[in-house]
Amino acid sequence: MTRGLWVTLEGGDGSGKTTQATLLEEWLRERGRSVVRTREPGGTDVGVLIRDIVLHHRGDIAPRAEALLYAADRAHHVATLVRPALERGEVVIQDRYLDSSVAYQGAGRVLDGGEVRDLSLWGTEGALPDVTVLLDLDPAAARRRLDAADKPFDRL
Template sequence: MSARGLWITLEGGDGSGKTTQAALLEKWLRAQGREVLRTREPGGSEVGVLIRDIVLHHRGDIAPRAEALLYAADRAHHVATVVRPALERGAVVVQDRYLDSSVAYQGAGRVLDADQVRELSLWAAEGALPDLTVLLDLDPADARRRLDSADKPFDRLEAEREEFHQRVREAYLGLAAAEPGRFLVVDAAQDPERIAEAVRARIAAML
């Protein structure tokens, strides 16, 4: 990736506060005079919106390998047409989910081979990795209470049982332990502003 831009991804289980933190981070970065691109996976491009509807809202089962391939297809198009151009012009990309989500959700959650899922994603994205990945770590039971209080229908992944989400959490923590230089792990049970301060402190040094 171009040294002129900065690529930050936010990861964590459903209900961990990624959207809130992405908005706070965007506001702070813009105040620093930086161009910011907010995006997400799946759904960060026109093609991605179609794939997002399939993987999150399709009525009926999707074979786990098919699901992993759909996410990889979204990722290939998104990185090529959205992320790389933004980084090349010097923007800061703030992204909700990337390949670590696939490793955690399709690898651990769906019990596929996590290494194969990661390799598939890396192939799709031509090896692209973020400069920083913020992992918002939250107990699945606390996350479920947040989702319940939001009073909106669950998507296919949110509706999975607690055992699924516990496997996802453990996978995320394993990924962070394996790549401490790329990850910043934050306790997502904290006040949102305290979380944002921790994120800003890490990114300020990178800017």
């Protein structure tokens, strides 16, 4: 069996990751490919619990603790969802991965981005996507999209 393909989408909130992932999924399915759509955090049962902690914890989470929570989600996510899907020959389309942690927990929380990256690589046994698509959008335009979508505030 042929190994699948792993595509991650990165970009700020409102940049269009979900829209592009949906379009790619539809295009691949029309061509007979089996597709697994997922996200971080929250792509597995464990990830949902971690997402809930990060979203709904009252008060601040220490930056290193937050980085560890995301790395734990990522380790479980890759081991239980991504790798098995790739081994079955499926295409995995994933909203956020390692680059988001480097940006948000690294630069955003003033941690060392290299340490954040290394932590996730250790947890996933070095797993990297086949391709990462970075969606870049002016922050003001992204804010307008988010406001127009009438979405509640999301700490993530």
